[in-house]
Structures are given as structure tokens and as C-alpha cells.
Amino acid sequence: MGYLQSVSGLLNKHSARKDIKIVYSAMHGVGAGFIQEIFNLSGLAEPAQVLSQQQPDGKFPTVVFPNPEEPGAMDESLATAKAQQADLVLVNDPDADRLAVAFKKTDGSYQQLTGDQLGLILGEEMAARASREGRTGSLACSIVSSSALGKVANHYGFGFEQTLTGFKWVSRVPNLIFGYEEALGYCVDWGQVRDKDGLSAALIVADIASALAIQGYTLGDQLEKLMQRYGYFSTGQISIRVTDLTVIANLMKKLRSNPPAQIAGVNAVFEDMNQGSGSLPATDALRFTLEDGRTVIVRPSGTEPKLKCYLQAVSDNESESKKLLAELEAAMRQILN
Known part of the structure; x- marks a missing residue:
């Protein structure tokens, strides 16, 4: 219960939000129940589940390989999102330590963010929060991830480290404000979980998207804004x-x-x-x-x-x-x- 309470408390306390439609998939893994509880505790509207992938099933019958990076692995989620006209799609891998994200564009189609694109959006959010709260620390990513995160760290006056590949290296960075790997692994709450965690990252992404929506913007708009700033x-x-x-x-x-x-x-x-x-x-x-x-x-x-x-x-x-x-x-x- 301590973990769930901690994660559910990660919402940005300074943001107004608009309710958006969210679709979530556990990809035949363990995430569905945890996501429901985390969103309920946080006060955000509970995501609609991809029912064909909601229950744990080690045979992973609806995907060729249960990794949201693999071609076709997001098809069930995107089909559910299209049927429900969802604004945001959140997909965990089966053990819920990775997160894939897609958002609805103005033309009604869906764009899946790369690991580096989502890393930039999350890095900006967590750095801005830490700066506002007067915290010190570092941002970090692996050597095979985008060095754009270093630009974010420099903008907010934080340290930046690039580590060897593997979250065992990323999570060792002291006072980690945010860390990620391009292979869809994100650490947004180092004080609670010193590893990649797709559940806490999912809540933060939903929070960001909900805050952008009240201004009429999407994650795509936020990405463009950040690229204009950082390159x-x-x-x-x-x-x-x-x-x-x-x-x-x-x-x-x-x-x-x-x-x-x-x-x-x-x-x-x-x-x-x-x-x-x-x-x-x-x-x-x-x-x-x-x-x-x-x-x-x-x-x-x-x-x-x-x-x-x-x-x-x-x-x-x-x-x-x-x-x-x-x-x-x-x-x-x-x-x-």
C-alpha cells in the first residue's frame, strides 16, 4: 500500500487538468489492477482497459512478442483507442516496468512516441518540478539514449550523467531527479523506486497530457515546443x-x-x-x-x-x-x- 500511495501522490500540485479519455493495456501482464488503484487514489479518471490483454497470460496470445517496442505489439491498444476515441494510450510491458505511449493527433490518427521523445517530455516535467521545489540533483540516461536530456539539465541548472546501458547503472546516479533508457524505461520517483517503473511513469504522462489538454494542446505540441527550445x-x-x-x-x-x-x-x-x-x-x-x-x-x-x-x-x-x-x-x- 505504501508504494501505491506514493505513486498516486506524484501528480503535479501546480497544474489544472482537463479530463481526457485514456486507454491502458497491461499486455497480458500484471499492470491492470495496479493502474486502476493508482489512478483511483490519485483522483484521475480510471483508464479504459484493453480487455483482450487485461488478464495475466504467459502465452501472450494477442502479440507475437510481448514488448511494446515490437512492430504490431500496440495494435490492440490502438484499435481500442480508435473505437473509444481516446486521447491517450498507455501500454506497459508484462512486468510493468516499461511504458509505451501514443496520443491522438488533430486528424484523429495516433502517433506513438519513441523512447527518446517520451524521455525528453518526462525529463522536462520532472526537472521543472524539481526546480520549482528548490531541489538539487541530476538527470541521467544511458549512452545509447538521446543526449537532449543534457540540454534539459543545463537549462534548469542540474547535473547530467550518461551511464552504461542498463538501469542498474542509471539508478546508481546520486540524487536522481529523472533517469531513462531509450528502450522505454523511466525512473520518475527515485526516492521510492530506484529502477525503471512503468506504472509511476504512466501516471505522470497522464498528468502531463491532462494539463496540456486544458490549454488545447497535446503531447505532440509539447514535444515540438521542447525541440524548438533544445534542438x-x-x-x-x-x-x-x-x-x-x-x-x-x-x-x-x-x-x-x-x-x-x-x-x-x-x-x-x-x-x-x-x-x-x-x-x-x-x-x-x-x-x-x-x-x-x-x-x-x-x-x-x-x-x-x-x-x-x-x-x-x-x-x-x-x-x-x-x-x-x-x-x-x-x-x-x-x-x-
Whole structure:
């Protein structure tokens, strides 16, 4: 009960709100009952459940793979949202430690936020609250997440740290105001839960969306506002699944021994993160920093037989940022082939 009471008390005390229609999915996991209780205790209207995914079921019959990042995993939720004309869609993974979010656009269609986009929105909210309350601390994200969070930290005068991949690293940052990973993991209440928590993050997102709605805005409007302030950070990922793990080892060896001096026609500085640094322990990853500010990190997945390549481009306008990212992705696909 202590956890539920703590989470339900996370609403922004300085915000007026408008009731919005919310659809929630537990994706055949444990989140449904907890979400109902948290929203009831907070005073927010209880979300409508995706009934086909409400009850725990280890066979996960309505999804190919129970991860809201996977293509098609949100289909049931989006169909329910469309049928009910919901404003907001909240989806936890089965153990409810991750959160995926989609919102209804003005044309009636739904846009799913990336992990980095939601990380920016949540980071802004938690930093603004901490600043208003006179708290000190840091924002943090993993090295493969968007560095836009650093701009938020700087704006509010907080510390910023990028850690190795994995929430065991993010949650170790002292006095953590907000931490996240691009793989849909968010920590909004470090004092209570020193790990990613999709339930508390869901309530905060509902709170933000409800506060925006009273002004006639959506999460999309908030994202645009933040990108205008901090820069248009575009992030992407190349994922190469293999059946033979030696393919990954050979690709990493090839890049280490003969790193490209240029990527997408731009000079690139190479860093072998296996050597470690003053701020980060050694890890099996390679980082390339381009002269124009674009970055690439290549690393083996820690959980699947995949080689992952994380990409970031930044510009002062959205179209240029997306163009730079597309060029970077094309160049890295060629290099990895």
C-alpha cells in the first residue's frame, strides 16, 4: 500500500487538468489492477482497459512478442483507442516496468512516441518540478539514449550523467531527479523506486497530457515546443539479428582494427569503449563522433543475438535533423555490411 500511495501522490500540485479519455493495456501482464488503484487514489479518471490483454497470460496470445517496442505489439491498444476515441494510450510491458505511449493527433490518427521523445517530455516535467521545489540533483540516461536530456539539465541548472546501458547503472546516479533508457524505461520517483517503473511513469504522462489538454494542446505540441527550445534531436537504431554469434564478434573486431575515418563523408573520431574512461567503466562498445555532432554507438545486445547500432543527429530544424539521420543510417548500413 505504501508504494501505491506514493505513486498516486506524484501528480503535479501546480497544474489544472482537463479530463481526457485514456486507454491502458497491461499486455497480458500484471499492470491492470495496479493502474486502476493508482489512478483511483490519485483522483484521475480510471483508464479504459484493453480487455483482450487485461488478464495475466504467459502465452501472450494477442502479440507475437510481448514488448511494446515490437512492430504490431500496440495494435490492440490502438484499435481500442480508435473505437473509444481516446486521447491517450498507455501500454506497459508484462512486468510493468516499461511504458509505451501514443496520443491522438488533430486528424484523429495516433502517433506513438519513441523512447527518446517520451524521455525528453518526462525529463522536462520532472526537472521543472524539481526546480520549482528548490531541489538539487541530476538527470541521467544511458549512452545509447538521446543526449537532449543534457540540454534539459543545463537549462534548469542540474547535473547530467550518461551511464552504461542498463538501469542498474542509471539508478546508481546520486540524487536522481529523472533517469531513462531509450528502450522505454523511466525512473520518475527515485526516492521510492530506484529502477525503471512503468506504472509511476504512466501516471505522470497522464498528468502531463491532462494539463496540456486544458490549454488545447497535446503531447505532440509539447514535444515540438521542447525541440524548438533544445534542438531537434533525431535518433534511430540499426539492429542485426544473427544465428551465429561469431558474426557479431567478427564485425566488432573488424571495426576495432580498421575503424572508418569518415562516415557519411564526414570526419569521425573513433573511441573504443572497451578501454574504459574516467567517467565510464569498460564496456564492449564502439563510439564514433562526427565533426558535425552526429554520433554512432555500436554494441552487441546484452539480451538477444543482435548487433545494435545507435544513431543520433541534431539540427535547428526537424527536416534537416531527419535528413542527417537518414544519411547516417545509410552510411552505417553500408559499413556494417
